Amino acid sequence: MSLKLTNSLTKKLETFRSLNPGEVSIYCCGVTVYDLCHLGHARSYIVWDVLRRFLISQGYKVTFIQNFTDIDDKILAKATKENSTMTQVSEKNIKEFHQDMDTLGILRPSRMPRATRCLDGIREMIQKLEEKGAAYSVDGDVYFAVMKHSEYGKLSGRDLSEQQLNADGRIDKEEGARKQHPFDFALWKAAKEGETSFSSPWGHGRPGWHIECSAMVLQELGETIDIHLGGSDLIFPHHENEIAQSEIANDKKLANYWLHNGMVNVGGQKMSKSLGNFTTIRSLLQEGISPMTLRLFILQAHYRKPLDFTKESIKAASTGWQRLNSALCLGLISHQKLKWPKPVTQQKTISDLNSYVSSERLSKASQQFKDALEDDLNTSIAISVLFDLARPLRSLANQIERGVSDLGAEKNNKELHLRWMLLVSLANILGLQPELPQGKESNQGHIYSESEIIEAIIERKAAKLSRDFAKADNIREELKDKGIELIDKKDGVTDWIRK
């Protein structure tokens, strides 16, 4: 089998073939940097991170370009409101963006162009479009003439003649009068008095939104790329317009594969800034939801379908993640007890799967995992393979926790070790990385010191020995209130963890 992806351009599942063997060029639409990212952004970038990780695991050299839109009305509005500048607002939010994405374990793009740093390319492309008669200027604005692109509408399935124009009456009247066709869109917008602007052959102004992506793709990757990514809400008009501009300017197909992710919904409605029903990544993390929980939550659904966000579904993902994680952590925590080779710290790279596959059962799991991802990134199935692999490992982790001395026969142990290695490396393709439990030493902010806890444990043990269970339970409860959980192990030792 080989990788199959649903191409928005053809609306079909297609076998993926890259332009250059062994190499993949990807452009992913990034964010407008005027605020923090929400869960919807997280979904998009996590899903595409998995695509990228999977391609890498299959031996491709992936060039992944993602832009920052740092010229925009909303950024300007924010700058005015905060009495700062467009650059300051952008810089701040780019920093925040990186913080969130790094926390979620999203691989950094190969390069991240910004509109402000791509102005030459933008101006050149607009000029080219003018030369080809596909653009016209009116009072310092420059518009793209959609009628010049015979294939206009091929991505979004729209027929210009059948569209109900100005469906919601939101087209600006003045602007409408300047346009030759209501669907024409701005390539360059003349600056109003006192606005932040950039010079151009058409006077001072700012680039339109769509042109930056066309210019960046050309600048960073060339005329035709393998894969273009984005949210399904970008299909029209953004990607449609991008295609029109690039394909007229370059006389080449812009991208062979267009992939779009589904939206995150809240109560059946799209999560968005304008509806105000969004939850930022930052706030979820601050609530104590782990980054990997978010990943699991997002990857349990297929990337093209809408995904409903509720507290309950996040809670379910959180419990699921804790269990999966206990298996993932096993070899990191207990390799000495198990006499396993010391693991190579955290696996930063995406390793070759085959090196861990020895037994038939493991190789089958590995194959199932690969088949699932090759089938239009069926992460849901891939996760079920992970849970299957994890089951015996969790059991083992539990035995160790309880202080069971006999850790099974040697051959079993070896198989379990390989199983663990396979689990870790497959999980890594989904970007699911072990989160080691908080160390006992990291106790800032806690009221109980370690010695106090040990004292309490000794006291409780004495109570238990004298069969004063009420007292023993009281001590347990008291500690629990302070976030310390006691675990009685098989060998009579009581362990504790901070929650």
Next chain:
RNA sequence: GGCGGCAUGGCCAAGCGGUAAGGCAGAGGAUUGCAAAUCCUUUAUCCCCAGUUCGAAUCUGGGUGCCGCCUCCA
């Protein structure tokens, strides 16, 4: 009005013509003084109607309901 998507157990969610993955929650059992964790077992005929087929959640037609895009948007 145009284009597109979705409807599967209490919840989330796979399934792409061969007799319903997985996760969460629940139930029963094992273990435990209790608790936590773990292990085992267990819970569906797929929105409705009609058709194609030996066989359909999966294909076709018709309903119903929800959602997205047509404005900025991951």
